[in-house]
Amino acid sequence: MTSSLANAPLRIGAVSYLNTKPLVWGLRERLGDRGRLSFNLPSRLADDLHTGKLDVALIPSVEYLRDPSHRIISDAVIGCRGPVWSVRLLSRVPAAEIKRLALDEGSRTSAALLQILLWEIHGIRPEIVPFAIEQTPEAIDADAMLMIGDRAMHPAPRCYQEIWDLGDRWCRWTQLPFVFAMWVAREGVDVGDLAVALEASRDQGMESLEEIASREAAAHGLTNEDLYRYFAENLHYTLGPEERTALDEFRRRAVSLGLVPETNALNHTP
Numbered sequence: 001m002t003s004s005l006a007n008a009p010l011r012i013g014a015v016s017y018l019n020t021k022p023l024v025w026g027l028r029e030r031l032g033d034r035g036r037l038s039f040n041l042p043s044r045l046a047d048d049l050h051t052g053k054l055d056v057a058l059i060p061s062v063e064y065l066r067d068p069s070h071r072i073i074s075d076a077v078i079g080c081r082g083p084v085w086s087v088r089l090l091s092r093v094p095a096a097e098i099k100r101l102a103l104d105e106g107s108r109t110s111a112a113l114l115q116i117l118l119w120e121i122h123g124i125r126p127e128i129v130p131f132a133i134e135q136t137p138e139a140i141d142a143d144a145m146l147m148i149g150d151r152a153m154h155p156a157p158r159c160y161q162e163i164w165d166l167g168d169r170w171c172r173w174t175q176l177p178f179v180f181a182m183w184v185a186r187e188g189v190d191v192g193d194l195a196v197a198l199e200a201s202r203d204q205g206m207e208s209l210e211e212i213a214s215r216e217a218a219a220h221g222l223t224n225e226d227l228y229r230y231f232a233e234n235l236h237y238t239l240g241p242e243e244r245t246a247l248d249e250f251r252r253r254a255v256s257l258g259l260v261p262e263t264n265a266l267n268h269t270p
């Protein structure tokens with residue numbers, strides 16, 4: 001069954017972290033009764049798009065690469081061109097000695113990215129265990145943890161031997177930007193002119209970063225200035241030619257580790 005902006009409201013899922021605030025700025029109002037916006041962890045958005053509970057979602061890029069029927073519908077993305085701040089490896093041992101790695105339940109892309117980096121930099125493939133959203137790092141029985149989103153933005157205790165910013169690691173390792181998530185439609189869904197609303201929200205969000213930061217910072221234990229810098233300097237919200245190259249590079253490396261199935265090349269054009 002297809003749905004379109006003209007008839008049944010589109011079910012649209014966005015990431016529930018701070019990083020998404022500039023992408024959905026005014027989106028609910030722009031959609032009106034053409035779409036219903038809900039928020040969830042990135043991993044759950046991917047599952048809900050897959051099972052048909054959502055028509056469109058801001059899903060982890062690795063999930064887009066895993067399913068050739070997925071269609072990118074907008075050049076509004078969550079990416080970075082250096083340190084991203086909110087995607088971290090916290091390791092209790094030197095990274096080269098990690099044997100047991102706990103992966104944040106909210107993540108799919110950074111989970112794959114970290115396994116790629118550990119393999120390429122240190123030649124290791126640790127045993128993977130879950131790190132549930134309600135768990136604290138202290139409760140995890142592992143050598144290291146991947147933590148993403150809002151909970152990864154607070155200063156880490158001194159007990160870790162190594163802390164990696166995965167955006168920084170990838171960008172320095174490959175000399176490319178990175179794309180964590182993008183707006184994707186399920187096969188057969190007619191999105192009408194949804195792309196216009198998504199891009200307008202992103203563009204207005206980018207012009208309103210100070211206001212968004214001052215509205216959100218205190219509730220998350222951050223200063224307005226730090227949150228503004230996170231939006232303006234750490235994150236990058238547009239899919240351009242270099243980001244497309246980065247997606248191909250990420251895909252190639254993920255395929256070689258068996259994290260993504262081999263498929264025909266995708267062009268990543270909205």
Ligand SMILES: C=C(O[C@@H]1C=C(C(=O)O)C=C[C@H]1O)C(=O)O
Pocket residue numbers: 015017019042043059060061078084086087106107108109110111148149150180181
């Ligand atoms: C920068 C981030 O990007 C995210 C990381 C994702 C992942 O690892 O699967 C998915 C969506 C984004 O929210 C973050 O969550 O901190």
